[in-house]
Each structure stands twice: as C-alpha cells, then as structure tokens.
Amino acid sequence: MAHFVVVGGGQAAASLVAKLRSEGFEGEITLISAEPVPPYQRPPLSKAYLLGEMEEARLYLRPESWYADQGITLRLGTRVTGVDPRARTVALDTGENLSYDELALCTGSHPRTLPEEIGGHLEGVYSMRDLRDADTLAPEMQPGRRALIVGGGYIGLEAAAVAAKRGVQVTLVEAAPRILQRVAAEATSDYFRSLHAAHGVDLREGVGLERLTGTDRVSGAVLSDGSEIEADFAVVGVGIVPATALAEGADLEIENGIRTDEYGRTSDPHIWAAGDCASFPHDGKRLRLESVGNAIDMAECVARNMMGAEEAYAPRPWFWSDQYDCKLQIAGLSEGYDAVHTRRGEGAAVSHWYYAGDRLIAIDAMNDSRAYMVGKRLIEAGKSPPPETVRDTAVDIKALLKA
Structure with a gap:
C-alpha cells in the first residue's frame, strides 16, 4: 500500500x-x-x-x-x-x-527577524507567524502601554490596529517612502494611512529603525532620522x-x-x-x-x-486584511500596473482597479465586497471593462461583468 x-x-x-x-x-x-x-x-x-x-x-x-x-x-x-x-x-x-x-x-x-546587533535579541521583541507568537504577544497588549511596530506591510498594520484597539499607544515606522509600497498603489496607502491616523497611530514613513534600546529588555528605539522613542514592546513585521x-x-x-x-x-x-x-x-x-x-x-x-493527474496549476490570487472596521479584499496581482482607477461605493466603500495598459489585473476593495466579487470574476475571466465605466458610479457594478 x-x-x-x-x-x-x-x-x-x-x-x-x-x-x-x-x-x-x-x-x-x-x-x-x-x-x-x-x-x-x-x-x-x-x-x-x-x-x-x-x-x-x-x-x-x-x-x-x-x-x-x-x-x-x-x-x-x-x-x-x-x-x-x-x-x-x-x-x-x-x-x-x-x-x-x-x-x-x-x-x-x-518571519524575517531583526539582527542581534540592533537589538533583535532583546526580550519584548516579537514576530507574528504562529500560535505561540500570538500567545506570547497577547499579554503585552494592555491599555496605556507603548508599542513600536517595525514595518508598514499588512502584518505590521494589522498588529498596529489590534494594539490601538486595545488602548496601546502605537508608533509604526516604515523605512520605505510609504506604507504598503511593495504591494499596493498610493491610493490604497493613503486610505490606510488616514485610517490609522484616525485611531491615534503615530505613523512614520521614510523612517527606518537604527537600533532598539535596552539592556535585557527593549525600552525604546533610535530611528534613522535621529529621533528616539520609548516602547514597552516591539512587533517586527518586515516580511x-x-x-x-x-x-x-x-x-x-x-x-x-x-x-x-x-x-x-x-x-x-x-x-x-x-x-x-x-x-x-x-x-x-x-x-x-x-x-x-x-x-x-x-x-x-x-x-x-x-495521484497521477498531471494537472497544471493555474493560480487565482486573492488576499484580505482586517484593520479596525475595514475589510480589505484583494484579487489579482498588481505587479506591472501603469494606472489605477477609483470607484466609490455606498457610504465609505471604495475600490481601486489596477490596469496594465487596457488590461484589468487587480483590485483593492475597502468595505466593498460587491466590487471585490465583480473584480475577481472579471480578472479570472480575462475581461477588462473600460476604465471610464469602472469609475462611473451611475453604472451598476454588476453591469461591468458584461463588458
């Protein structure tokens, strides 16, 4: 057998x-x-x-x-x-x-970790990948404590959102010029920058971590712009x-x-x-x-x-992230886009549609599940509605499927 x-x-x-x-x-x-x-x-x-x-x-x-x-x-x-x-x-x-x-x-x-020479070995420095990581980090999330989040990708932003919701004072540093730079357009970065600012997160872009401070346990950090901050714990989300x-x-x-x-x-x-x-x-x-x-x-x-099928794998990429009361849903791969078109939904719902030439390749939908589902179906079917139709909110979202 x-x-x-x-x-x-x-x-x-x-x-x-x-x-x-x-x-x-x-x-x-x-x-x-x-x-x-x-x-x-x-x-x-x-x-x-x-x-x-x-x-x-x-x-x-x-x-x-x-x-x-x-x-x-x-x-x-x-x-x-x-x-x-x-x-x-x-x-x-x-x-x-x-x-x-x-x-x-x-x-x-x-998870990538910080080198020991800049304090990656100190107690109170956490990564987030498995159950043990979450169980170890959870007791740190107490009101009034101070957290340093290193990295402005989805893991870092999700950790910042949880900490802020728990009453923690949060400083997030991202060495790149903007958060989510590797994975999203400026419009999506702008959305989440505003969202975190509204919840009191001190978000610093274009600022890297020089080193963590503390003898045995982290007590703060020196940043690449020369500023210093105090921190009771740190979460590293750098990929x-x-x-x-x-x-x-x-x-x-x-x-x-x-x-x-x-x-x-x-x-x-x-x-x-x-x-x-x-x-x-x-x-x-x-x-x-x-x-x-x-x-x-x-x-x-x-x-x-x-079992012998010899079936080629055809990926259908989709992702999501939950931050505060926002559900971000992503379909497709945005790499290689040259234009982003925004569609406003009901209330605060909004979606960003990525095009490479005249081809729809990805969508970011914030609290807009209808736009996400339509965009996902279009991408998987290889269909690309005209950008002006995508932007036109007078056009029912489902009508895009007939483009």
Whole structure:
C-alpha cells in the first residue's frame, strides 16, 4: 500500500491531505507537524485571535478527530530533521525514519527577524507567524502601554490596529517612502494611512529603525532620522522568507522558495511542494504567493498530481486584511500596473482597479465586497471593462461583468 507523507501544520498541509482522501486515495497518509496542535489557520492570529475574539479551537482547520476518522496519521510536536530522496525516507527528531512513496513539503515560511546587533535579541521583541507568537504577544497588549511596530506591510498594520484597539499607544515606522509600497498603489496607502491616523497611530514613513534600546529588555528605539522613542514592546513585521531548509538539505532546486514545475513537483520526481514555500512557473516567470487562497488551491492541485493527474496549476490570487472596521479584499496581482482607477461605493466603500495598459489585473476593495466579487470574476475571466465605466458610479457594478 502506498504511503504519502506530508510535512507542515498549516493551510496547505491540511488541504492536501483532505484532498487526497476526497479524491479517493486509499493508501496511508501521515501528516507531520512540529507544532503540538492540529493544522490551523494563520491569518486570524494577528486579527481576531490576538484581540481575544476567537478561541484557539476555532483556529483549527479541522478537529483532531477528523484526521483519525479519515485514516490520516497525525504526528504532532514532531520535527522532520532531514529528507533522504534516494532512500525515500524522512528522519524525525524522535530518532525514527519514515519511508514514503510520495512526499509533499508544505513547510510554509518564517518571519524575517531583526539582527542581534540592533537589538533583535532583546526580550519584548516579537514576530507574528504562529500560535505561540500570538500567545506570547497577547499579554503585552494592555491599555496605556507603548508599542513600536517595525514595518508598514499588512502584518505590521494589522498588529498596529489590534494594539490601538486595545488602548496601546502605537508608533509604526516604515523605512520605505510609504506604507504598503511593495504591494499596493498610493491610493490604497493613503486610505490606510488616514485610517490609522484616525485611531491615534503615530505613523512614520521614510523612517527606518537604527537600533532598539535596552539592556535585557527593549525600552525604546533610535530611528534613522535621529529621533528616539520609548516602547514597552516591539512587533517586527518586515516580511517573511520561505522555509526551504529541508529542501536544501535534500539537494532540491531552490529559486525564491522550493522550485517546482507546473504540477507542483520539485526537482525530485517523488517530492512535491505547495503553499508559501513553493515557487512555480506562471506567465513566463516564476511566482511564489503568500496567501490562504494559493495554499488551498495549489495543495489541492498537488494532491491530485501525486495521484497521477498531471494537472497544471493555474493560480487565482486573492488576499484580505482586517484593520479596525475595514475589510480589505484583494484579487489579482498588481505587479506591472501603469494606472489605477477609483470607484466609490455606498457610504465609505471604495475600490481601486489596477490596469496594465487596457488590461484589468487587480483590485483593492475597502468595505466593498460587491466590487471585490465583480473584480475577481472579471480578472479570472480575462475581461477588462473600460476604465471610464469602472469609475462611473451611475453604472451598476454588476453591469461591468458584461463588458
């Protein structure tokens, strides 16, 4: 009987094993995760969970009993220390070696950390990636305390929003000229700058972190403009890097993540990868997506291909972020845009539509789920309504689908 082994404890790993069973795979499945709990969703960690609005059990993608019901062996709190592609075995920190017929690496990513020489080693300095991070950070979020947020991407802005809602005094520094510069147009940056300012966040753009201050625990920071601030704790949100150590140790090809072909197969024919850790060919270049949607879709495609489907993966990118009372929904990839067109919705709803030439490639929708759904359908169908029609609020949003 064939034995498929999956390494990971997040959305991709959970989606992959579920798809194997739903597609009729009857062999053995073992899911190995270094964390002590069943696979769980990450996005709520920096949102509802950190705010205390979601219990831990609700994070779990499926209850632990589901895996047993499906005949899936869970090895929790167990770390894979190495992969031997020739012997087709994985080494565990328990001293065991497990044989596999097919192996899927869904190892995710790690947060970038601050160097020790500028204070990254100090107590009270946090990253936000897993359940332990959230549980450790939560007690710091007390009214009247002072937080330094390093990084103006989505993780940093979400952490700032949670802290501000908890009554924390927040200073956020972003070394780039504007927040969200790498991932969004100026109009979207402007929206969230105003939103955070309205909630009392001291947002400093074009200002980097020179160093954290403090002996054993962080007590403040010196910024690149020479200013100094006091802080009781700091949250670092300066991006993530794909978790490729196991793949590198197995001599798999690495290219901005674990390099796969269009089927999710790595440079070894019996090893696959999916999710944040994997890069794949798309539109003549190599792409790696950090999103729940990609983790689910790619993992399900890989599951089918592990069973012999030979189905090329076609991504349909979508993302979201919750900050205060704003839900940002994103569809498509904005890279390469040359124009952004704004459509006003009802009340405070607004959406920004990204075009490359005359082609619609992405949409940012703030509290405008109708615009998001229409934009997403248009992008996935390869349709591009004229920009003047997008801007014209006299045109019903659904009429854009007939463009």
